[in-house]
Amino acid sequence: MKKSLFILSVLLLAVAFMAACGGEPGASPADPPVLPIETPEPVADNNTDSGTPPVTDNGDTDDNGSADDTPVALPDFFFKFGEVVITLDENISYVLDMLGEPMGVMVLPSCAFDGDDRIYRFPGVDLYTYPSSDSDFIHTIAFFDDTVRTAEGGIRLGSRLQAVLDAYGDDYTEESGMYTFSRGDTLLEFLIEADSVIGITYRLDIEIQVG
Numbered sequence: 561m562k563k564s565l566f567i568l569s570v571l572l573l574a575v576a577f578m579a580a581c582g583g584e585p586g587a588s589p590a591d592p593p594v595l596p597i598e599t600p601e602p603v604a605d606n607n608t609d610s611g612t613p614p615v616t617d618n619g620d621t622d623d624n625g626s627a628d629d630t631p632v633a634l635p636d637f638f639f640k641f642g643e644v645v646i647t648l649d650e651n652i653s654y655v656l657d658m659l660g661e662p663m664g665v666m667v668l669p670s671c672a673f674d675g676d677d678r679i680y681r682f683p684g685v686d687l688y689t690y691p692s693s694d695s696d697f698i699h700t701i702a703f704f705d706d707t708v709r710t711a712e713g714g715i716r717l718g719s720r721l722q723a724v725l726d727a728y729g730d731d732y733t734e735e736s737g738m739y740t741f742s743r744g745d746t747l748l749e750f751l752i753e754a755d756s757v758i759g760i761t762y763r764l765d766i767e768i769q770v771g
Contacts (some may be wrong), residue, residue, distance in 0.1 A: 636744035639701050640711040641682065648746050648764045652680065652689050662687075670694055671721045684708035701762040708746065710760065719757045724750050 639646045644658045652765060656662070659682060666679040675691030684707040688700035706717040713727025728748070733740045739750045745766045751759030 600677065610707055622713060636746040637741075637748045638711055638746075639685070639708075641685070641708070644716060645711075646687070646701065648698055648701070648762060649766075650698050652678070652687065652698055655687065655698070656680075699764040703760040712748075715750070715760065715761060717757055721750075721752050721755050721757070724752075 636648065638648075641659060644655070646655055662680040662682050664681045666681075667676045668678075670677045670691055673691050673706045675677065677691070678689045678696055680687040680689065684703060684705050686700075686701070686702045686704060687698050689696035691701050703717055709728075710714040711723070715724055715727055723741075726742050737752045739752060741750075742765065745764065747761075747763045747765045749759070749761045749763060750757050751761075
């Protein structure tokens with residue numbers, strides 16, 4: 561079942577990227593769609609009493625990306641995979657050195673740059689990169705299951721909208737169920753359906769220039 565879901569999500573990504581190639585030449589990389597593999601059941605969040613409380617794990621879970629008691633002080637949104645902090649516009653080689661081989665890699669000719677766009681799949685997340693200066697840099701992080709959480713608020717697929725608002729506040733824009741929070745040069749987006757989170761995406765919010 562998991563193998564078929566993985567193949568299905570890869571095919572959806574391929575279709576999305578090929579469709580994006582029809583855009584204007586020289587534009588920044590097209591925003592990938594939020595791709596929840598399955599609509600998750602709502603999660604009962606207990607971290608809704610104050611601003612951005614940490615997620616408390618009891619140590620017997622394999623969840624990645626959960627917040628902890630000493631969050632990293634960064635001006636932009638960031639993601640934590642276990643103990644590894646992953647930032648947007650970071651060289652993917654650093655992440656690969658820390659995490660090892662991904663579950664899979666999709667390589668597609670870039671619509672906007674000289675070289676290839678790549679999507680690196682790790683448990684729970686896809687890392688989208690763009691080519692620049694003979695390296696690949698992360699421009700989007702998309703969740704595809706509920707085993708990972710946002711580093712700052714502990715939100716995962718299936719969390720309630722109220723948990724998102726309690727964690728991130730009311731400084732957001734909303735369009736067609738997409739709640740977008742901005743911090744520095746980054747965006748954190750939550751797609752909401754029936755009061756539950758069905759998509760989570762970190763995204764670089766700057767015009768990417770070829771170096």
